[in-house]
Amino acid sequence: MEKILDQAQKVAEAAEVFLVSSEETPVQFEADHLKYIQSKQSRSAALRIIRRGKIGYGVTTNLDDIPSLVDASVETAQFGMQAEFEFPALTSYPQVDTYDPEVESVSLEQMIGHGEEMIATVKEHTPDILCEAGVTKSTVSVNIINSRGNKANYRKSIFSLGISGSLIRGTDMLFVGESEISCHPITNTRAVTDVVIKQLERAKDRASVPSQPMPVIFTPDGVMSALISPLMAAFNGKTVLEGASPIGNSLGKPVFDSKFWLWDDATIAYRPGSRPFDDEGVASRRTPLIEAGTVASFLYDLQTAALANTQSTGNGRRPGGGLPTPSPSAFIIQPGDTSFDDMLADIKEGLIIEYLMGAEQGNILGGDFSGNILLGYKVESGKIVGRVKDTMVSGNIYQVLKQIIAIGSDAKWVGGFLNSPSLYCPSLSVASRVS
Amino acid sequence: MPYIEALGHQLAEALKGQSADYLEAHLEQSNASHISYRGRKLESIGRSTAMGGNVRALVRSGWGFTSFNNLDELPSKIELAIKQAQLASKGKSQLAPVAPVVDKVPAGTSKNPVDIPLAEKKQLLDEYNDIIWQTAKLQTSVINYGDSYKKSIFISSLGSYIEQERADITLRLVAVATDGNQVQQANLSLGSRGDFSAIQGLHREVAEMAKRPVELLSAPQVKGGEYTVVLDPVLAGVFVHEAFGHLSESDFVYENKNLRQIMALGKEFGSPELNIVDDALVPNLRGSYKYDNEGVPASKNYLIREGKLVGRLHSRETAAKMKEKTTGNARAISYRYPPIVRMSNTYIEPGSVPFSDMIADIKEGVYARNWYGGMTSMEMFTFSASEAYMIRKGKIAEMLRPVVLTGNVFTTLKNIDAIGDDLEMNQGGGCGKGEQVPLPVSNGSPHIRIRHCLVGGR
Numbered sequence: 001m002e003k004i005l006d007q008a009q010k011v012a013e014a015a016e017v018f019l020v021s022s023e024e025t026p027v028q029f030e031a032d033h034l035k036y037i038q039s040k041q042s043r044s045a046a047l048r049i050i051r052r053g054k055i056g057y058g059v060t061t062n063l064d065d066i067p068s069l070v071d072a073s074v075e076t077a078q079f080g081m082q083a084e085f086e087f088p089a090l091t092s093y094p095q096v097d098t099y100d101p102e103v104e105s106v107s108l109e110q111m112i113g114h115g116e117e118m119i120a121t122v123k124e125h126t127p128d129i130l131c132e133a134g135v136t137k138s139t140v141s142v143n144i145i146n147s148r149g150n151k152a153n154y155r156k157s158i159f160s161l162g163i164s165g166s167l168i169r170g171t172d173m174l175f176v177g178e179s180e181i182s183c184h185p186i187t188n189t190r191a192v193t194d195v196v197i198k199q200l201e202r203a204k205d206r207a208s209v210p211s212q213p214m215p216v217i218f219t220p221d222g223v224m225s226a227l228i229s230p231l232m233a234a235f236n237g238k239t240v241l242e243g244a245s246p247i248g249n250s251l252g253k254p255v256f257d258s259k260f261w262l263w264d265d266a267t268i269a270y271r272p273g274s275r276p277f278d279d280e281g282v283a284s285r286r287t288p289l290i291e292a293g294t295v296a297s298f299l300y301d302l303q304t305a306a307l308a309n310t311q312s313t314g315n316g317r318r319p320g321g322g323l324p325t326p327s328p329s330a331f332i333i334q335p336g337d338t339s340f341d342d343m344l345a346d347i348k349e350g351l352i353i354e355y356l357m358g359a360e361q362g363n364i365l366g367g368d369f370s371g372n373i374l375l376g377y378k379v380e381s382g383k384i385v386g387r388v389k390d391t392m393v394s395g396n397i398y399q400v401l402k403q404i405i406a407i408g409s410d411a412k413w414v415g416g417f418l419n420s421p422s423l424y425c426p427s428l429s430v431a432s433r434v435s
Numbered sequence: 436m437p438y439i440e441a442l443g444h445q446l447a448e449a450l451k452g453q454s455a456d457y458l459e460a461h462l463e464q465s466n467a468s469h470i471s472y473r474g475r476k477l478e479s480i481g482r483s484t485a486m487g488g489n490v491r492a493l494v495r496s497g498w499g500f501t502s503f504n505n506l507d508e509l510p511s512k513i514e515l516a517i518k519q520a521q522l523a524s525k526g527k528s529q530l531a532p533v534a535p536v537v538d539k540v541p542a543g544t545s546k547n548p549v550d551i552p553l554a555e556k557k558q559l560l561d562e563y564n565d566i567i568w569q570t571a572k573l574q575t576s577v578i579n580y581g582d583s584y585k586k587s588i589f590i591s592s593l594g595s596y597i598e599q600e601r602a603d604i605t606l607r608l609v610a611v612a613t614d615g616n617q618v619q620q621a622n623l624s625l626g627s628r629g630d631f632s633a634i635q636g637l638h639r640e641v642a643e644m645a646k647r648p649v650e651l652l653s654a655p656q657v658k659g660g661e662y663t664v665v666l667d668p669v670l671a672g673v674f675v676h677e678a679f680g681h682l683s684e685s686d687f688v689y690e691n692k693n694l695r696q697i698m699a700l701g702k703e704f705g706s707p708e709l710n711i712v713d714d715a716l717v718p719n720l721r722g723s724y725k726y727d728n729e730g731v732p733a734s735k736n737y738l739i740r741e742g743k744l745v746g747r748l749h750s751r752e753t754a755a756k757m758k759e760k761t762t763g764n765a766r767a768i769s770y771r772y773p774p775i776v777r778m779s780n781t782y783i784e785p786g787s788v789p790f791s792d793m794i795a796d797i798k799e800g801v802y803a804r805n806w807y808g809g810m811t812s813m814e815m816f817t818f819s820a821s822e823a824y825m826i827r828k829g830k831i832a833e834m835l836r837p838v839v840l841t842g843n844v845f846t847t848l849k850n851i852d853a854i855g856d857d858l859e860m861n862q863g864g865g866c867g868k869g870e871q872v873p874l875p876v877s878n879g880s881p882h883i884r885i886r887h888c889l890v891g892g893r
Contacts, residue, residue, distance in 0.1 A: 031690030037519035038500040040771060042487070057481035061504040065484075072482035079470075079480050079557055108522060130691050168693040171845045173814040211660055242474050242575035246616040322469070323479045358817030361808030362837050365611060366618040368656075370839035370891030372817045390815065392841055392891035394659055398616070431659030433843075433889050 001145055004047055004063075007070050009147050012049035012056070012077070016087050016146035018279060018318070019045045024138035027111045032119055032131050034112060044321060049073045055080035055303075059321045084306035087146040093276040093283050096154075097269045100184045103137050103157035111135040114189050118163040121193040126200050129165040129176075136160050137185075144281045152281055158272050158416075159185045163196060174203055174387065175374065181416045183270035199354065199375065205386035207378035209432040215350035215405070216393065217343050218423045222353035222376070224414040227423075228331065229360045230367045230397045231262070235289050237300035237315075237326045241308045244365055246398060250295045257404040259336060262290040264299055266314060266329035272416035273330035280316035280324050287313045289331075299326045328417075335421040336407025343406055343424040345382040351430065352377045352384065356393060370394035390433040400425050439464045439486065442506060443588040443596070446488075449510050450592045455517045456528040457493040458592040461728065462506075463770040466549045467583035470556055472564055474575045480553065487770045492516040493530070497523030500773045531754035531761045533731050535594035540725045542600035543718075544629035548582040549602075551631055556580060559634070563641045567610055570645040574613040580606050584629070587770075595730040602629020603721065603875055607863070608641060612648035619654075619836070621647035622807075622821055624863030626875070628719050633862075647822065654834045657823065659892035663800035664840060665793055665884050668859035670806050670820050672878030675783050676866070677809035677816040678844055679704070679711055680878075683738045683746075684764070684776040684868075685753035687813065695757075702744045705848040708786050711739040713748060715763065715779030721862050721875040722781075724766075728774035731763040738781075739848075750776050768871045777868060782879035786854030793853045793884050800826035801890055803838055806864070817841045839891045847885060855881030 001017050008015035021043035028036040046059045047069050056077025058069045115133045122131055136159070143153040162179025178195035180186055218226060233239055240248040247255050266284035268274050277283050280302050288296040300308065301316030301324045316324035344352075351373070359371030373391045377384045401423075408422035439462040450458045464486045471479045487504035490512050499519030501512050560578055567576045582604045589597040609622045623644040627633035666674055681687070688694045715724050715733035724733055729751050736746045749757070750765035753776060765774035794802065803820035810817050823835040858881045865873025 034523045036498045037523045041503040059483035061485045076480045081478055244575045244611045246618050358810050358839050361819045365620055372815055372841040374812050390843055394891040429659050429893050
């Protein structure tokens with residue numbers, strides 16, 4: 001790394017080297033049986049330089065060929081954007097624990113055992129379901145150095161397990177599934193299988209839905225599948241800077257329901273989205289995005305923050321190995337005090353949405369969404385009466401999140417990114433196939 | 436790229452005489468460049484190089500797989516993959532037979548797109564960006580250009596040694612208009628098999644795309660419900676990929692008794708006019724290749740012929756377990772992943788109905804064009820159009836906000852009642868399955884008409 005930085009400093013005013021290496025061991029089950037054991041090793045170095053005021057960039061997996069990497073960054077710097085920022089000087093970082101050595105010591109046999117246990121539990125409940133399962137452990141190591149003397153590194157351990165099942169009866173297909181991810185080893189598979197069994201119970205019968213507006217409860221997974229992508233785009237400092245965020249001019253203004261609070265947080269101990277600093281070496285923090293319905297701030301990397309005349313929020317990430325760009329770490333929606341059962345009891349006729357397929361494939365920026373209920377249930381007089389199918393739900397997230405009847409006390413992690421409770425919304429447009 | 440070639444021959448030797456039912460290895464070396472614009476300015480430009488490989492082992496039906504970009508000590512990687520496979524082993528290995536192949540497949544492009552000077556690429560993108568910004572009332576825009584050139588070597592314990600090269604180009608342009616807190620966007624997605632000229636000279640298309648978001652600001656949203664819809668070739672291509680293509684991938688079917696019954700060859704899925712094909716051998720498409728990632732020669736396969744299920748896509752394992760012929764559809768996006776069953780170029784064969792006849796007798800319907808995306812759960816699927824219009828009394832009427840359409844494979848294909856005569860292949864898409872995204876594929880279709888298609892809306 002130092003060698004790359006030395007070489008780069010000979011041709012540029014400023015330089016930064018970012019090195020990531022990872023080891024990943026996935027164990028995969030297919031059709032109820034162990035199928036694959038894998039190990040994946042990878043390492044790459046990215047060089048960002050500022051030359052004649054402009055940004056140049058190169059990435060390589062071949063750390064033995066430093067001249068080519070330096071050449072690439074010099075060549076691209078001819079055309080690059082004017083650098084409006086300075087690399088951060090030596091900084092002290094918050095203590096953010098993301099590494100548990102216990103993850104590495106989980107044996108393949110134990111991982112296989114977890115997979116077998118999950119499948120056995122789900123099949124005990126529904127013998128004719130066909131299961132896929134995965135158990136993965138990995139470690140990531142991140143190093144960054146720059147020409148202003150900053151030098152930092154951290155390690156992260158990640159353990160995940162998940163199961164999905166397909167139940168096919170005639171031409172009717174039901175898909176259920178749940179997963180869990182942590183920086184600690186996960187030793188108890190029950191939390192995951194309990195969710196799957198609950199889904200199977202709720203989806204046992206079929207229910208029909210009229211094409212008319214009705215109240216909807218988005219479960220935490222439902223929130224993820226329908227409402228989160230537009231929020232990620234809207235709070236991205238770059239979208240705001242370009243004037244393409246619907247809430248870009250609403251800082252300090254009430255845009256959402258006053259019960260709604262949202263943070264981006266990269267500092268929660270032992271969460272996969274956490275880290276002491278971002279991919280540019282800026283300290284991690286917890287950034288309020290929505291406070292009591294009011295837009296509180298946006299997310300920035302160094303360059304975007306400089307252009308917007310503000311400070312980086314420590315959200316510079318490098319998706320796919322590219323240049324840093326503002327990107328959230330983990331979204332936390334504050335739970336409310338209404339139990340899921342109380343929400344349910346309140347509904348005369350409505351829907352519960354666990355997964356809305358296709359909702360992220362539309363005008364994300366504008367907040368419009370429309371999707372097919374891949375997993376969801378009909379509620380009649382406060383009770384779940386069965387699974388709904390061939391049904392489209394549509395809305396706009398800014399309308400949906402402006403008027404929320406109740407926020408659940410049932411917050412949970414959905415994958416590594418979102419911690420959300422259920423959200424109970426008064427009315428969404430529903431269109432169902434005429435059967 | 437002499438480096439991986441030297442390693443390739445060492446690996447070929449090392450794969451011999453090992454205690455596994457089957458072993459294969461991939462080595463890969465690639466270069467890429469990208470240029471992106473946000474708004475009026477070039478925002479990001481960079482180059483990357485990558486090198487890596489993998490070893491896959493099969494022992495008594497259990498698979499081991501190891502991937503790496505540290506290319507030292509390759510024998511230890513073979514050993515690791517075999518050890519993993521042994522741990523996963525349980526029954527008897529089944530792989531459909533394939534003849535060993537020694538071949539060298541060139542990229543087929545006269546010029547490596549990665550080597551084209553960045554200044555030349557930038558000039559074209561500047562021209563497109565200028566056109567976008569000549570459009571009145573735009574708020575912002577995005578242009579993402581990427582190219583790559585990849586050389587890979589496939590080696591198997593059967594004695595295959597296949598060197599393949601491929602070049603790829605993608606270009607996506609997005610224009611955004613705003614009005615108060617309303618935001619609308621339009622996009623254009625293009626791609627080619629490394630031929631830079633395929634993305635040149637599109638000034639008129641770019642100009643048309645840039646006008647759309649402004650018009651969308653005042654367009655109404657469709658009322659949700661069932662409509663007769665007409666899909667343009669681009670969106671119909673996404674439809675065939677989602678609605679039927681994924682269900683043809685046998686890795687989802689082969690171990691599932693119920694699904695094997697539902698997907699029995701001969702089952703009727705559509706009208707006698709419906710023919711669906713997956714063909715990796717069409718020259719110069721992004722989904723084309725000569726050999727798949729298991730060294731199996733690619734082929735043209737009818738999935739549906741005259742409305743009936745007649746074929747499906749296979750890896751060597753799924754073909755053996757279903758006692759069908761290999762098709763050469765085991766693909767991986769890179770050396771980081773084992774191959775899984777994927778589509779190549781999937782399309783609906785042209786019929787005979789001209790577009791004007793197709794809409795002539797529609798009293799109230801939706802004409803949906805161009806794509807945002809699509810998803811499937813096998814039975815139900817969604818696909819979204821970035822451009823849509825009402826059809827009223829046989830004529831294209833007012834513009835609508837983007838629409839999301841949904842269907843059910845067991846009913847929607849049967850509801851296709853007109854197939855156009857104007858097949859077009861779309862090159863701008865990438866397919867995702869599991870973690871492996873985006874895989875270069877292409878989709879195509881003529882215009883098609885679907886009765887009783889469910890459209891989401893207000």
